[in-house]
Amino acid sequence: MSKLLYNALQTSSLKQVINDLRKVCKKLNIDFFAIGALARNIWYVSNEKEARGTRDVDFAVYISDEESYQSLKKELIENYKYTQTTSNAFCLISPHNVELDLLPFGEIENDDRVKIEGKGLTTLNLDGFLETYKFGLKEFEIENEKLKICSLPAIVLLKLISFDDRPEERIKDAKDINSILLHYPNMETDLIWDEYNFLYDNEKSHQQVGIETLGYEIAKIIVQDEKLTKRVTNILKKAILKQSRLSIQMIENSIKETIEDKINLLKYLEFEIIEGIKN
DSSP, rough: OOOGGGGGGGOOTTTHHHHHHHHHHHHHOOOEEEEHHHHHHHHHHHHHOOOOOSSEEEEEOOOOHHHHHHHHHHHHHHHHHEOOSBTTEEEEEETSEEEEEEEETTTOBBBTTTEEESSSSSSSEEETTTHHHHSSSSEEEEETTEEEEEEEHHHHHHHHHHHHHOOTTTTHHHHHHHHHHHHHHHHHHHHHHHOOOOOOOOOOOHHHHHOOOHHHHHHHHHOHHHHHHHHHHHHHHHTTSSSSSSSHHSSSSSTOOOOHHHHHHHHHHHHHHHHHOOO
16 A cells, blocks of 8 residues: 655645545445546556646445435535536535546446436446446555555546547547556556566567556456446457547557557457456
8 A cells, every 4th residue: 555645646625625525425424436537646646657637536436326425415515615516417516626526336326327316417327337346446545544546457447438438528538548558567567577477478578468467457357247348348349440539549649659559559458358358
């Protein structure tokens, strides 16, 4: 478990938002974990990489029914001065103007979707959240307080699904997937050498083996859900065959990088997800 400072995470008033959520969730007996840019930044800073600034913070909250979810929002609004946005029923604004997205999953889901009362966005597809909760969480310590966040494989998993759901609106997810694929081999060197050294054959590069390791780790999260497994492999297959814009949107530098470069990264990932599921 790594110890971090809030200032390094480059989100204004983050400590206050997390403390507010922690208090309310404890009162209502709701479990939660960090996802999205916040989880990514925690991993990056813990590995001495620079965090990317973000205006919003995302948390998954384990919820039994809509009444419990509305109680969570009501508590933050009435006692902590948060306000409800009119464009997104899942998003609150903190008193310090931080966007707080609270994504409910668990028994509240119906046919793999969550629909709540409210204005603007009221329906979400939360494929992969329950599997992440069961098999894809890590615990970090930030200024002496513990916080559960997505593992790096779980971040990639959820971002693949998010991009597939709304590709025109989730370009940042493609960029984050690319960034994690490039950094993961050096961020998880110990794991790679301790558990996946058998992948080093045929003169593979460390980067390729690292991405293949990431594929195996994603497989561990999704292997028990056949429907989710099929969806993830289909997302990658579409990208590799250029039937989606994922590989294109992964490009950060159009002068130095090509679509084929990104497709190769996705091929490494897809192959070992499939191998991991078989094994």
